[in-house]
Amino acid sequence: xxxxxxxxxxxxxxxxxxxxxxxxxxxxxxxxxxxxxxxxxxxxxxxxxxxxxxxxxxxxxxxxxxxxxxxxxxxxxxxxxxxxxxxxxxxxxxxxxxxxxxxxxxxxxxxxxxxxxxxxxxxxxxxxxxxxxxxxxxxxxxxxxxxxxxxxxxxxxxxxxxxxxxxxxxxxxxxxxxxxxxxxxxxxxxxxxxxxxxxxxxxxxxxxxxxxxxxxxxxxxxxxxxxxxxxxxxxxxxxxxxxxxxxxxxxxxxxxxxxxxxxxxxxxxxxxxxxxxxxxxxxxx
Numbered sequence: 346x347x348x349x350x351x352x353x354x355x356x357x358x359x360x361x362x363x364x365x366x367x368x369x370x371x372x373x374x375x376x377x378x379x380x381x382x383x384x385x386x387x388x389x390x391x392x393x394x395x396x397x398x399x400x401x402x403x404x405x406x407x408x409x410x411x412x413x414x415x416x417x418x419x420x421x422x423x424x425x426x427x428x429x430x431x432x433x434x435x436x437x438x439x440x441x442x443x444x445x446x447x448x449x450x451x452x453x454x455x456x457x458x459x460x461x462x463x464x465x466x467x468x469x470x471x472x473x474x475x476x477x478x479x480x481x482x483x484x485x486x487x488x489x490x491x492x493x494x495x496x497x498x499x500x501x502x503x504x505x506x507x508x509x510x511x512x513x514x515x516x517x518x519x520x521x522x523x524x525x526x527x528x529x530x531x532x533x534x535x536x537x538x539x540x541x542x543x544x545x546x547x548x549x550x551x552x553x554x555x556x557x558x559x560x561x562x563x564x565x566x567x568x569x570x571x572x573x574x575x576x577x578x579x580x581x582x583x584x585x586x587x588x589x590x591x592x593x594x595x596x597x598x599x600x601x602x603x604x605x606x607x608x609x610x611x612x613x614x615x616x617x618x619x620x621x622x623x624x625x626x627x628x629x630x
Contacts, residue, residue, distance in 0.1 A: 353425060355389035356418040358382045362398060362405055363415060365609055374612045412500075419503055423625050426618035438467040441616045444480035444492035445472070448561050449508075449603065452580035453493070457627050461620055468616045476559035478534045487610035490617045493624065495601040497536050502604035506630040509579040510537060510598040512589035518571030521593045525551035529567035529575040532559050537601060541576045544596040603628075 361371035362382065372379040390397050397411035407415065445454055450472070458470070473480070477494035481501070484492050496502065514521050526545065531538045538557075545552050556567040556575075564575040565583065574589060576598065582588070589595050605624050611617040 349392040351389065351392055351418075351421075353422065355385045355392070356421055358385035359389055359397065359411075360415070360418050360422060361612070362386065363407065363411075364607075366404060368400070368405070370609075374609060376613075416503065420625065423618070423622040426615070427622035427626070429615075437465045437615050437619065439614070439616050440469045440471060441491070441614075441620055442471045442473065442489045443620065444483060444489045444494070445474060446476055446480070446494070447474045447559070448578045448581035449493055450474050452578075453628055457620075457624055460627070461623055465616065465619065476532055476535055478532075478536075479559075481606065484606050484608045487608050489608060490611035490614065491605065491607050491620055491624070493603065493605055493628070495536050496604045499602075502606035503625065503629075505603045505605055505625075505628045507600035508603050509600050510540070510576050511579055511582065512574055512593070512595045512598070513565075513568055513577055513582065513586050514574040514589050514593070515568050515571055516587050520568075520571060520574050521589055521595060525553045526595075527555045527573040528552055529556035529558070529564045529573040530554050531564075531576075532557050535559075537576065537578075540599050540601075544598050548596045550594070550596075 357375055358371065358377070361374045362368055365371040365374055368379050368382050372382045375382065377385075386398065393410065393414065395410035396408050397414060399406045399408060458472075461468070462470070473483070473489060475483075478497065480489065480492040480494050481497060483489040493505070494502070495508070496504075512521075520527050528541070528545075530541060542552070555573045556564065558564060561577060561581045564577065565586070567573045568575050568586070574595070578601065591597065605621065605628075607617065607621060
């Protein structure tokens with residue numbers, strides 16, 4: 346039997362419903378009637394040969410087939426937007442509000458921003474550096490268009506890569522030998538902070554938080570002064586810092602999942618479409 350192509354409008358409706366959480370909200374995003382969006386989803390499911398979304402009056406939920414299709418749909422739409430802007434990039438203007446944590450900005454955003462500014466010099470970029478929990482809230486309420494964040498939920502945004510977390514300390518002070526263990530951590534509410542404390546509790550070691558900050562520089566100050574050990578992302582490690590591990594009585598740490606998230610308010614923004622495509626192209630591993 347001949348396979349049916351997955352049309353862009355069908356995929357666009359599918360992604361909009363997933364992101365918006367309902368057919369009515371998605372209809373406003375794609376500028377179609379609710380019945381038109383429903384018909385596009387029906388055609389997509391017929392072409393896919395599977396039910397993709399379970400719909401109730403209050404919410405929609407991905408089926409296993411829908412969850413498998415979603416990242417492919419996002420890539421197809423992003424690639425389509427990138428192809429259009431390769432042809433018409435000089436016409437893009439306006440503002441783009443991009444969020445990223447400090448450590449990811451230094452390690453990963455340089456090439457993205459250089460390439461983007463070179464291609465679309467008329468776009469005004471507003472870069473906001475805060476911790477992921479703050480950025481997620483700003484994307485959800487429309488204060489930011491896009492953000493690269495550490496996931497707080499398994500299905501948050503488009504997965505980019507895993508970032509390793511490591512313990513660091515100062516050899517002259519050996520703070521890891523103290524009991525309870527003094528730790529410098531990210532601010533309350535961050536996924537990294539929760540993961541670190543869960544790992545320490547799992548080895549039944551007593552601890553106390555002596556410093557909390559979203560700043561990498563602040564945590565390094567606490568380490569070099571001998572106040573504490575700290576946990577940093579591997580991408581943010583400065584030269585010469587001592588990395589600690591199980592030999593120092595410290596537990597293994599789970600990686601952070603890094604993802605790209607986008608605001609519903611940014612739908613229809615060409616400047617945002619091409620930035621999304623560029624980030625996926627450069628940062629996805």
